[in-house]
Amino acid sequence: xxxxxxxxxxxxxxxTCESICSEHYFKEDNREKSRIQVSEIxxxxxxxxxxxxxxxxxxxxxxxxxxxxxxxxxxxxxxxxCISCFNCVGACPTDSMFFREDEDNPYxxxxxxxxxxxxxxxxxxxxxxxx
Numbered sequence: 148x149x150x151x152x153x154x155x156x157x158x159x160x161x162x163t164c165e166s167i168c169s170e171h172y173f174k175e176d177n178r179e180k181s182r183i184q185v186s187e188i189x190x191x192x193x194x195x196x197x198x199x200x201x202x203x204x205x206x207x208x209x210x211x212x213x214x215x216x217x218x219x220x221x222x223x224x225x226x227x228x229c230i231s232c233f234n235c236v237g238a239c240p241t242d243s244m245f246f247r248e249d250e251d252n253p254y255x256x257x258x259x260x261x262x263x264x265x266x267x268x269x270x271x272x273x274x275x276x277x278x
Contacts, residue, residue, distance in 0.1 A: 148220025150201050150258050151183065152274035156192040160185060164262035164271055171261055172254070180247065182256040183271070196271060199243040199256040203278070208238030219258075220278060226252050 165181035173180045184197040201222050206214045213228035214235055224235075229252045236244045236253050246253040263271050 148201065148258075148276055148278065149260075149273050150221075150276045151198045151256055151260070151263060152272050152276075153196040153198060154270050154272075155194045155196050156270075157268045158185060158192075158194040158196060158270035159268055160187060160194060161267060163265050163267060167262050167265045168256075171259070180250075182245065182254055183262055184245070194270075197241065197243055198271070199239075199258075200241060201258065201276070201278075202240065204240055205235035205238050205244050205255075208234040210234065220276075221258050222255070223257055224252065224254070229253070 162178055164183050165178035165185060166176050168181040168183055169175060169177045186195050187193060188195045201220060203216060203222050206222060211228050211230050213225045214222060217223050231251055233246055233253055236246050244253050244255045260273050263273050
């Protein structure tokens with residue numbers, strides 16, 4: 148399956164990936180609403196790119212089966228089934244399932260590749276991964 152890969156040493160913290168993502172999914176340029184989160188950290192390489200690795204740990208945490216694995220292998224959320232219990236957020240080992248108090252449902256990267264196409268340094272890219 149294809150997932151978003153990352154090379155944090157190439158990231159220049161420009162925020163392009165976050166802007167592209169939030170504009171596409173939330174129709175606003177609000178980096179806090181991005182399904183990929185990039186932050187400056189004190190450890191080398193100085194950048195943390197938090198993006199879902201599609202491990203699926205969140206699937207079993209959902210009491211109403213709102214999370215499932217698509218044929219492509221990507222973990223997806225059925226917003227209509229979701230009861231906003233946020234168990235999936237707590238179950239995510241990489242803290243890549245996000246939520247905001249002003250949103251009804253959690254959200255995560257679905258490897259749409261929009262952000263990877265716009266990254267000026269190729270710090271994020273599409274790569275093949277196994278389940």
